[in-house]
Amino acid sequence: MAPVQPRYVNAGSFLNIARQVFDMMDSDLNGSLDRDEILDGVKNNKKVKHFLKNCGHEDLQFLMEPERLEVSLKAIDEDGDGQVGLMEWEHAIRRALNRKLRACLLYTSDAADEGLG
Secondary structure (H helix, E strand, C coil): CCCCCCCCCCHHHHHHHHHHHHHHHCCCCCCEECHHHHHHHHHHCHHHHHHHHHCCCHHHHHHHCCCCHHHHHHHHCCCCCCCEEHHHHHHHHHHHHHHHHHHHHHHHHHHHHCCCC
16 A cells, blocks of 8 residues: 655645634634633634644644543643643644644655655
């Protein structure tokens, strides 16, 4: 079976969509996400769900799973204030982007080694 090729990653587009998703969830427009805003976004917004499902970062993906939500929030909430601020969100997004880029590089390197690239 051939390895699954990771999708091309456009870093700028990924970061822009991540910011849009944050803004969609930030219903009170205070620049941070509390538990209820995240739950509402995951429950009621298809774009939020799609992004989180495919973002490549477990802590962000686990925001969609009620039994893992609290642990995930604690991992993303760097200052421990109970909310995910924009900078904390962006740090998690950059970690997700780095994972996606590494996966693409590894695939490209492996494909080149096998004469596929």
